[in-house]
Amino acid sequence: xxxxxxxxxxxxxxxxxxxxxxxxxxxxxxxxxxxxxxxxxxxxxxxxxxxx
Amino acid sequence: xxxxxxxxxxxxxxxxxxxxxxxxxxxxxxxxxxxxxxxxxxxxxxxxxxxxxxxxxxxxxxxxxxxxxxxxxxxxxxxxxxxxxxxxxxxxxxxxxxxxxxxxxxxxxxxxxxxxxxxxxxxxxxxxxxxxxxxxxxxxxxxxxxxxxxxxxxxxxxxxxxxxxxxxxxxxxxxxxxxxxxxxxxxxxxxxxxxxxxxxxxxxxxxxxxxxxxxxxxxxxxxxxxxxxxxxxxxxxxxxx
Numbered sequence: 001x002x003x004x005x006x007x008x009x010x011x012x013x014x015x016x017x018x019x020x021x022x023x024x025x026x027x028x029x030x031x032x033x034x035x036x037x038x039x040x041x042x043x044x045x046x047x048x049x050x051x052x
Numbered sequence: 053x054x055x056x057x058x059x060x061x062x063x064x065x066x067x068x069x070x071x072x073x074x075x076x077x078x079x080x081x082x083x084x085x086x087x088x089x090x091x092x093x094x095x096x097x098x099x100x101x102x103x104x105x106x107x108x109x110x111x112x113x114x115x116x117x118x119x120x121x122x123x124x125x126x127x128x129x130x131x132x133x134x135x136x137x138x139x140x141x142x143x144x145x146x147x148x149x150x151x152x153x154x155x156x157x158x159x160x161x162x163x164x165x166x167x168x169x170x171x172x173x174x175x176x177x178x179x180x181x182x183x184x185x186x187x188x189x190x191x192x193x194x195x196x197x198x199x200x201x202x203x204x205x206x207x208x209x210x211x212x213x214x215x216x217x218x219x220x221x222x223x224x225x226x227x228x229x230x231x232x233x234x235x236x237x238x239x240x241x242x243x244x245x246x247x248x249x250x251x252x253x254x255x256x257x258x259x260x261x262x263x264x265x266x267x268x269x270x271x272x273x274x275x276x277x278x279x280x281x282x283x284x285x286x287x288x289x290x291x292x293x
Contacts, residue, residue: 008085008150015089015146016070019096019139023252026135027059030259037266 059255065248073241080238086150087238091245093143096136098246099253103133104173104204106257111197114190123190124264126197130176132256137170152217160216165207172200186271 073091080087107129113122144163145155158164176196183189211220222234 011146011150012074012085012088015092015143016074018142019092020066020070022139022142023135023256027252027256027259030256030263034259034263034266037263037270040270041266 055255055258058251058258062248062251062255065251066245069241069244069248072244077237077241083151086147088241089143089147091242093140093147094242095246095249096139096143099249100133100136100140100169101204101208102253103129103136103257104169104201105129107133107173107176107197108201108204111194111201114194115198118187118190120186120190120268121265123186123193124261124268126190126194127177127180127264128257128260130173130197131260132253134170134173134177135256136253137166137173141166141170148217154217157217160218161210161214162207162216162218165203165210169200169203169207172196172203176200184271186268 069091073088077088079085107126110122110126110129113119114126144166148157149155156163176193179196180189180193183192210216211218
């Protein structure tokens with residue numbers, strides 16, 4: 001019995017898990033920065049993060 | 053509210069497209085399981101192209117009109133594009149190892165030009181950190197954004213201009229657009245994944261644009277606040293000066 005198909009599945013899982021995790025982390029970071037910027041806009045005395 | 057609905061729709065669509073692509077559509081006879089990676093690879097590649105296309109148009113828009121919205125659109129496109137092109141490269145590597153026998157080949161024009169594309173847009177994002185002046189930053193970034201766009205057609209046509217490991221376009225060939233040389237289920241899975249990721253792309257791009265606009269406004273207000281005290285203590289001009 002060959003183990004090659006199991007190895008192939010590892011590559012498929014790696015592709016999907018890493019990409020989904022990456023996009024989810026980016027989305028979560030974006031939401032957090034957006035909320036912080038909205039709070040800073042509502043309270044102008046707080047220092048705002050500069051645009052980059 | 054509409055943005056929240058868009059975000060939830062994107063998550064639901066991606067889960068459904070993944071279930072369809074991984075568990076419902078059969079594996080390819082020749083490539084086996086790794087062929088399922090191509091649904092992600094192609095969808096993220098097309099959306100990365102779209103992102104960088106948006107950035108290019110916005111960079112030109114900025115240079116012509118000096119509109120802060122153009123800079124925000126350009127930034128949103130570049131940042132989301134970097135996420136998607138990095139995903140494309142990762143998916144390609146995971147597919148390449150079992151099918152080609154290698155994760156990467158610097159001799160392949162498509163792979164190398166795509167790596168250069170990622171480096172160019174990372175450079176676009178990094179150059180924005182070199183100055184705190186929003187106008188100067190936007191102008192410098194717009195010039196870099198337009199230069200980076202030169203690589204877009206090179207990436208796309210590299211598989212027809214030069215020979216390498218990467219196969220020629222499957223769907224981009226005019227003869228194949230209406231009659232793709234792939235089973236209908238595979239095409240459906242690809243289009244499903246493309247539609248799902250398009251929703252995610254739109255959600256990410258809109259939120260990144262909103263963030264850029266908020267940051268620009270805050271920065272502008274901070275700069276005006278910093279200048280105001282200096283102006284208020286400046287000596288009044290002599291009446292006859």
